[in-house]
Amino acid sequence: MVFLELLCALSWPRLLGCAVLLIVAGFVVDYVMLPRLPTDMPCMGYSRGLWGHVKSNVLYFFHQKEWIDDGYFRYGKEGKPFLVPAGFSRPPDVVLPRSLLPWLQEQPEDMIDAHAAHNEIIYGDYNFLDPSLVRDTFGGRAVQRWLNRSLPGLLPAIEDEARYAVEKKLGHVGTEWVEVKLWDLWLAIVPPVTNRILVGPGICRDRFYLEAVVAFTHSVLRNCVLLRFFPAVFHPVIGRLLCWTNLHHWRRAHQRLLPVIEARLEGIQGKARGDDRFRDWQPPEDLVTWLIRLALEEGRSEELQPVVISKRLLPLEFASIDTTVLTSQLWMLDLLSSPPDVIDAITDELRAHRPKDGSHWSKEALLSLVRLDSSVRESQRLSNFHTTLIERVVMSPTGLRIPGSNWILPKGVHLTVNLQGSHHDPDIYKDADAYDAFRFALIRQGRKEGACGVRLPLGMVSMNDHHFPFGHGRFICPGRFFVAHELRLLGCYLLLNYEFRTVGERPRKRWIGSGMVPHFGLRVKLRRRQVA
Template sequence: MASLWQIAFASAPNIFGATVTAALFITFLNLVRRIFSTASLPSNLPWVGVGKFNNCLGRAKSNLASIFHLKNLLDEGYAKYSKNDKTYVLPYFINGPQVVLPPSQISWLMEQADDVLSQELVNREFLQADYAFFHANMVDNPVHPDIIQHQLTKKLGNFTDDIADEVLAALDEYWGTDTEEWREVKVYDTMLPIISRISIRVFMGRQLCRNKTFTSICGNYIRKVALAAAAISLFPNFLKPFVGPIFTVFDYILYRRCRSFLMPIIHDRLDELRRPDVLKITSEDPQGRNDYVQWALDHAFAKPVVNPVEFDPRVIASRFSVLAFAAIQSSVITLTNAIFDIAASSECAESLTTLRKEVLDIAEDATATPWSKTALSRMTHLDSALRESLRLNGFVERGIMKKVVAPEGVTLPDGSHIPCGTKVGISGYSIHHDEANYPDANKYDAFRFARGHETEGKKRPQRLVNTSDIFMSFSHGSHSCPGRFFAANQLKTALGHIALLYDIEPIADRPVNKWFFGHIAPPLTETLRVRRRKM
């Protein structure tokens, strides 16, 4: 018996090595297949970027081009096909090709039922959510859309003072209070803790949001999700459960550290529900607590059939990480982009003066409490400055993207039939940069949307949260981002304080955003010089 164990242990390294080699070889073959594959799409749909080779070699060329030159492919496809009301195939090496519809077919796309075309599946696949978010998938339906819609958005008015207080405290710390000397700041690296603190202040209260260890853990965790997702996407589906833990090992360490802060709070709250003096199962909290843990419990109790798994502390904690990612990362990118857009515009000083005057005028109005929902809704120039930045420099290229889930596939308006599993949608980037939609479309015009558009014979400013056929930074239709109202509140409060309290030294050239497949990263290491204004 001992000799058998010795043989097993001796051969283990060889078996492991052979398994890894086989997995890598299979992955390599899968990537080669992807490069040349038609993805079972009909031959009448043209592929962009194939050049003169409208065959497997052309597809290989376009797939490889999508790795570093996706923007060029989008520009080519929009000019050659979309503007001529034609559908085309956009090669997308990391997650498979996308069928891009012309703008005239947006209505058809949004009319399709969720059991025919699913937007949620595209979002999950884009982030490889089954492997990037730990334990959250023990429950079928994600919790954060419901919590955002039914808890956070409805209660935003309760958090406006907290958000303003946290913005001011964070800016004092990261941008300083010196009114004499200019200070050089890394914009992204300062916006990350500022937005993290705002979000955590709302989700978990003042104590945790002022804990630098906790906010640093949350900030570092959300930075790495997209990179891990991209790496996992390269592998065939049957290998993802095995390679996922490898690429997310550092995320898992951060998640466990984050969980160590949350678990005592969760356990205390659950213990209260089990007290013998509680006569019935209820989600009503006698202390009136208004935080993520209570929202999660309320959500679980609101189900027609209570699922015990939703009371698992691991599930509650892991769902916090999903909510934090959704709330923090996109807002950090948006605010970073907006600050650089303003600083690089020829009207930098004038724009800041206009924003400052708007904040002061509304704050001095006796009918409006500073930074309240009512006050923020009247700050149309802040809305416009952020909306224009999202239009020009959004964080993803897609506007609406869905996945065919109907087993029989779906027939497009042009008669093309695409199979189950195909992604089909609209490119928001292309529409946002169309001169027909936005004159001088490649220029940042801070108050483009404050000047408004014609509605019922009147010029009405366009709010940051409003989506349309030509503004899809939050997607569009029934699946528009549910968190955009919270995002707008924290972004407007943060940018309003920056304009009110700081001068920003103009820069001659805006740093270029980096494209990473479908992600568009803001300037991550570049700096600006700022100085506290004398009030």
């Protein structure tokens, strides 16, 4: 009662002042608890001490890309790591040179952990509603086990969904030029195609389900931004409050998905028991089926609850929707900023290799699209939407020693690798800051790939120490082959059936912190081709 009277007596300015003081005090507590790094490590933009820490992390939002660029040429090319700010409540990141990538991949999981690093960065304990599910790798194991082996047989279904999604969005477009928002176009066509692999036929076209999962992914992104402005000591409270919207969107999606999960459980378990009703029935190949299979194989009955299966899908929805949409938008923007004959050359290639009898694209035909593949890989190189990649966090209580130095990184420090510098290094790429759609196609042709009968590792999903948009080593993205085929099939249908007007000069890239901000409102002109 006394507490309520005290609150009533305080004016709004005083309450606001108390809140600000509380947040400042929280950040001070966070700073005191941060692990301390060696004082003689090179730094870019990072200053030590409380005031230096605050100033560095304010400037982080405006200068992080510049620091990563400069650090690559000053230290990274000399084989040295350097420190950059990573947020008010985090120690600075250790940005490794690409020469240390092999060493990084050799470290055991009790020394450094990729899963824990990613979970911390995206605030998975709050955003994905159940910390016990997020910290377990069960869902990732199901993807690794079945996705790639099932992919060749799923290509016709993926192509059908690509055709359906594009026509649903652009069905009104005729032979006259029409303006569309490029971001909205890809945001409309990627989710149904992606969800054909995640939840299966039928439900992947359900408008209410798709709206809910897209809203969920955007809610996760919003919370990741907002939580950076609150002290970590308050995250257990603030995180749960902010993520109420995540819970709301998941409940909407779960309501639509529940009948699908229940029917799948009944069918798979009935078939396993020898029930005659399911003797000739085959479950769709999608993540729902794979999660159930893995749970039955491992005897994990708790994983067979519909609520658990539904929540297992959430991290995969988040990982596969907006990243694919952004990759696709940037690729098309790079393409439309090129001379018109670039798109013409790609379209000619598509016409030359597409199935002659009107059947579906085969895996072999898609892999023969060297120009299309090169244009996407080159966009991944030039228009990377993050400055660093391959996140790891030190897990060893005794720390981790960087080879060739006396620097020991304490537990809780994040290591990452300079993506921005490697992708724009003029010693690796000629005209490194220019988009050359056929850069990798010309390399493959120059080495006479076809004559030697060997496909060179320069395709969209081939990673190395200077090109790793899908990651590198043991923790490389397990869904990269699906994403590559998804982009190929969507690109094929769009370019064969629609004509796009080039945009001339490419809009300037915008960065906040370590991430690129999409051009949400950018419009392009297109029209339906009279003869595909």
